[in-house]
Amino acid sequence: MNFDDTPQEAAFRETARKWVEANAPRELHAELSKSSLGRIRLAHHDIVDVGKAWQKKKFEGNWACLHWPKDYGGRGATPIERVIWQQEEGVYGKLTQPFQIGEGMCGPTVMAFGSEDAKRRYLPKLASGEEIWCQLFSEPAAGSDVAGLRTRAEKKGDDWVVNGQKIWTSGAHYSDYGLLIARTDPNVPKHKGLTMFFLDMKSPGVEVRPIKQANGMQEFNEVYFTDVVIPDSQRLGAVGEGWSVSLTTLMNERMSIGARLATGVPEMFEFCSNLMLEDGLAIDDPAVRSKLASWAVKSSGLKYTSYRAISALSKGERPGPENSIGKLVSGMMLQDIATYAMDLQGAAGVLTGTDEETVQGQFQQMLLSSPSMRIAGGTDEILRNIIAERVLGLPGDIRVDKDVPYNKIPTKGR
Amino acid sequence: MNFDFSDDQKQLRDQARKFLAEKCSPKAVRVVLDGKATYDKELWKGLAEMGFLGVAIPEEYGGAGAGHLELCVIAEEMGRANAPVPFSSTVYLAAEALLIAGSDAQKKKWLPAIASGEAIGTLALFEGKGNPSPKNVKLTAVNGVLNGVKKPVADGTIADFAVVAARTGSSGRENDISLFLVDLRAGGVEIKSLTNLDPTRGQAEISFRDCRVEPLGAAGEGWSILTAVLDRAAVLCAFEQVGGADRALEMGRDYALDRIAFGRQIGSFQAVKHMLADMYVSATLARSNSYYGAWALSTNAAELPEAAAAARISATQAFQHCAKNNIQVHGGMGFTWEFDCHMYYRRANAMALGLGSLSYWEDQLIDRMRKKNAA
Numbered sequence: 001m002n003f004d005d006t007p008q009e010a011a012f013r014e015t016a017r018k019w020v021e022a023n024a025p026r027e028l029h030a031e032l033s034k035s036s037l038g039r040i041r042l043a044h045h046d047i048v049d050v051g052k053a054w055q056k057k058k059f060e061g062n063w064a065c066l067h068w069p070k071d072y073g074g075r076g077a078t079p080i081e082r083v084i085w086q087q088e089e090g091v092y093g094k095l096t097q098p099f100q101i102g103e104g105m106c107g108p109t110v111m112a113f114g115s116e117d118a119k120r121r122y123l124p125k126l127a128s129g130e131e132i133w134c135q136l137f138s139e140p141a142a143g144s145d146v147a148g149l150r151t152r153a154e155k156k157g158d159d160w161v162v163n164g165q166k167i168w169t170s171g172a173h174y175s176d177y178g179l180l181i182a183r184t185d186p187n188v189p190k191h192k193g194l195t196m197f198f199l200d201m202k203s204p205g206v207e208v209r210p211i212k213q214a215n216g217m218q219e220f221n222e223v224y225f226t227d228v229v230i231p232d233s234q235r236l237g238a239v240g241e242g243w244s245v246s247l248t249t250l251m252n253e254r255m256s257i258g259a260r261l262a263t264g265v266p267e268m269f270e271f272c273s274n275l276m277l278e279d280g281l282a283i284d285d286p287a288v289r290s291k292l293a294s295w296a297v298k299s300s301g302l303k304y305t306s307y308r309a310i311s312a313l314s315k316g317e318r319p320g321p322e323n324s325i326g327k328l329v330s331g332m333m334l335q336d337i338a339t340y341a342m343d344l345q346g347a348a349g350v351l352t353g354t355d356e357e358t359v360q361g362q363f364q365q366m367l368l369s370s371p372s373m374r375i376a377g378g379t380d381e382i383l384r385n386i387i388a389e390r391v392l393g394l395p396g397d398i399r400v401d402k403d404v405p406y407n408k409i410p411t412k413g414r
Numbered sequence: 415m416n417f418d419f420s421d422d423q424k425q426l427r428d429q430a431r432k433f434l435a436e437k438c439s440p441k442a443v444r445v446v447l448d449g450k451a452t453y454d455k456e457l458w459k460g461l462a463e464m465g466f467l468g469v470a471i472p473e474e475y476g477g478a479g480a481g482h483l484e485l486c487v488i489a490e491e492m493g494r495a496n497a498p499v500p501f502s503s504t505v506y507l508a509a510e511a512l513l514i515a516g517s518d519a520q521k522k523k524w525l526p527a528i529a530s531g532e533a534i535g536t537l538a539l540f541e542g543k544g545n546p547s548p549k550n551v552k553l554t555a556v557n558g559v560l561n562g563v564k565k566p567v568a569d570g571t572i573a574d575f576a577v578v579a580a581r582t583g584s585s586g587r588e589n590d591i592s593l594f595l596v597d598l599r600a601g602g603v604e605i606k607s608l609t610n611l612d613p614t615r616g617q618a619e620i621s622f623r624d625c626r627v628e629p630l631g632a633a634g635e636g637w638s639i640l641t642a643v644l645d646r647a648a649v650l651c652a653f654e655q656v657g658g659a660d661r662a663l664e665m666g667r668d669y670a671l672d673r674i675a676f677g678r679q680i681g682s683f684q685a686v687k688h689m690l691a692d693m694y695v696s697a698t699l700a701r702s703n704s705y706y707g708a709w710a711l712s713t714n715a716a717e718l719p720e721a722a723a724a725a726r727i728s729a730t731q732a733f734q735h736c737a738k739n740n741i742q743v744h745g746g747m748g749f750t751w752e753f754d755c756h757m758y759y760r761r762a763n764a765m766a767l768g769l770g771s772l773s774y775w776e777d778q779l780i781d782r783m784r785k786k787n788a789a
Contacts, residue, residue, distance in 0.1 A: 001483060001709045003415050269783065283780065286773070293776035296783065297728040301699030304706045307417040314415050322702075325695045381684070387694055388687035392667050395682040 012081050016088040023057055024092045032091040047097060048174050054095040055129025065103050065127040072119055073127030079313040098171055102126045102133035106179040109249045113236035134175035136166040136223060144382050147190045147243055153182035162228040172208045172221040175201050181242045186407040193406050194242030199230045215368035261330040264337040264366060265299040271341055271359060282344055291340060298329055321391040328383045331373035338367035417705060419487060427487035433464055434495035440754045446498035446614045452572050454498045459531050467505060468529025476526030482712045486653045493657030496757050498614035500534050500569035506647040508535025511577045515631030515639045520595060524575060536573040538564035538620055545774035546644060548591050548637050555580035555594055560622040568768060570618025571607045573598055579636055591636035594627040612764035644769055645722040649707035652729035655765055656704050659697045662736035662758045666690055666743040686743060693736045700732035720786060723779035730766045737762035
């Protein structure tokens with residue numbers, strides 16, 4: 001048992017470290033280090049602009065999408081090399097936020113189901129950051145039950161004509177392409193009538209509208225489709241196979257192990273170490289200590305769980321299912337920590353300004369943003385179902401609509 | 415990075431699991447639970463023969479000389495089997511104290527006897543209510559003569575010897591405390607059995623009256639030795655707790671698959687599925703924290719104090735959580751004496767207190783994290 005690199009891993013790490021040292025935008029380091037929670041906001045730069053510059057540099061240095069094959073813009077790196085890269089890229093990895101959906105989900109789907117022409121045309125530009133991709137799965141009436149989606153794609157000659165609406169699309173407003181799942185046959189059960197496509201987000205009939213969220217920010221979009229034409233050559237997988245194609249997309253997402261989730265623990269520890277209560281420092285209060293300790297061991301537990309997965313990758317093994325717990329644990333913890341940090345501030349906890357008392361309002365912002373951590377990318381409840389069914393082997397839920405033709409499923413105003 | 419046990423260590427774990435499945439069935443545990451024996455003597459002999467008691471004891475003292483990672487995998491299986499033997503008292507506490515502070519003669523006398531199963535040891539630290547703290551040690555040692563009462567002492571009724579914490583000064587500082595090695599068969603020792611939460615592991619009150627004893631380690635070093643011993647034991651106990659948590663989770667899962675209600679397996683209801691998923695989350699966090707503790711223990715890393723506290727907290731919470739919800743999944747049957755759920759519930763809650771309570775270790779963790787942050 002050790003934390004050491006193998007000689008090959010150490011050599012790879014050294015190469016990566018040197019390259020990052022020589023090429024990273026150091027002027028952003030301090031600001032990127034500070035923004036540990038939620039979306040990245042930079043004072044003087046647009047994240048997409050600086051992100052594109054960093055991504056292009058990485059592509060030229062052969063460090064972009066490095067686990068992809070060389071032919072498609074990657075480096076042909078092993079999973080453990082990818083983890084080492086992420087560790088060495090460090091805070092600059094936050095600059096890749098606009099490309100994560102493309103790299104993690106859209107790219108691998110095109111890789112698995114696209115034609116050779118499509119792979120050579122689209123993947124290198126995705127890797128270089130020149131073209132950004134988004135994912136068009138969720139709908140207002142199809143969140144956790146995404147297979148219940150309504151957006152229709154109808155065949156007209158060699159083309160498909162799409163009508164409908166997607167929601168919760170990150171980055172749709174700056175994306176060039178989108179991965180779209182749509183219903184092509186409403187007469188069969190819901191999982192069987194879906195087909196996957198990709199489309200140019202600048203196509204006529206595509207309208208992107210920002211969503212104002214509960215925390216007051218605008219990070220997601222609604223995307224409306226009105227008679228949008230997609231050539232059949234942009235179909236991924238067979239007609240009616242969209243559901244199994246989407247499972248490939250989602251499986252790839254779960255493989256990204258190096259990504260450390262924010263837990264709020266370092267911020268809370270720091271806060272309690274400095275906060276003066278009536279009887280002294282907050283961190284000297286037994287009740288505060290008890291809570292802090294419980295959060296700290298959750299956070300360290302997640303960290304060492306990811307180390308176990310990295311070790312499996314290092315040995316060329318598949319990581320076990322234990323990594324599925326990350327978002328479930330960290331999402332709830334963020335919300336609990338934010339609530340308690342404000343409790344410690346007493347009546348002043350209600351204030352969201354940037355004065356000293358509220359610590360720049362960071363916990364207030366955490367409180368307002370944390371509900372999305374428990375919903376986006378699989379709700380807490382869906383994650384528990386996944387653990388119960390796939391890890392513990394418990395029975396799947398009873399699905400009353402499973403064998404019913406889609407257009408016969410009872411609904412509210414379809 | 416190789417943050418995992420080696421193939422040999424995993425093989426040892428499998429071997430221990432197989433051995434315990436055979437020799438330590440729930441039926442065997444119940445013999446002790448029902449008060450028909452004070453501990454499972456046959457199992458204890460078998461553990462000695464397998465080399466498990468002395469796995470981390472150096473060969474020169476009659477052990478296998480393997481190491482603490484090997485001891486961790488065995489500990490996990492002992493927890494899984496809910497073994498009714500004084501393993502933690504003897505191996506994690508007494509043997510570790512001897513290894514850290516014993517003279518060569520003391521080690522030669524007791525360690526081979528531990529490895530061979532002939533001697534049972536324990537630590538006599540507590541004196542009634544309260545957590546580990548120098549100020550809670552009232553029992554005195556004057557010129558090598560002990561006077562005072564220790565309770566609870568785990569496995570005290572069956573132990574042959576004890577490491578005893580005693581007050582040798584009154585400055586109000588840690589160096590008021592010294593450790594002594596006591597042959598419990600000698601004169602001046604009176605042992606009384608106490609009833610406790612987990613009858614598969616005895617608890618005792620031990621009174622010392624003008625009891626002549628020998629020092630263990632230097633005078634005034636008692637508290638620093640104890641702190642080291644408790645940290646090491648915290649990691650090893652965490653593995654027992656992880657083993658117990660996993661077993662409780664498995665029992666709950668198996669029952670949820672087997673039991674039919676409302677015309678369905680109860681494991682198909684989300685209320686039950688989610689409860690089991692949360693148990694898996696706790697158990698996984700505890701396992702990962704314990705692995706880190708194992709690394710720190712086996713390498714004697716500077717991180718051990720923090721790692722041990724984190725492992726202890728995480729594993730205590732996980733075992734309590736899994737044992738409690740295992741009963742809930744079982745419903746009424748889980749509350750019968752006949753079903754085994756309560757044995758894990760008892761063990762989980764007894765273990766949560768044995769080395770100091772959860773709140774004590776939470777306090778320790780925060781102190782240690784602060785020390786690290788300040789450094």
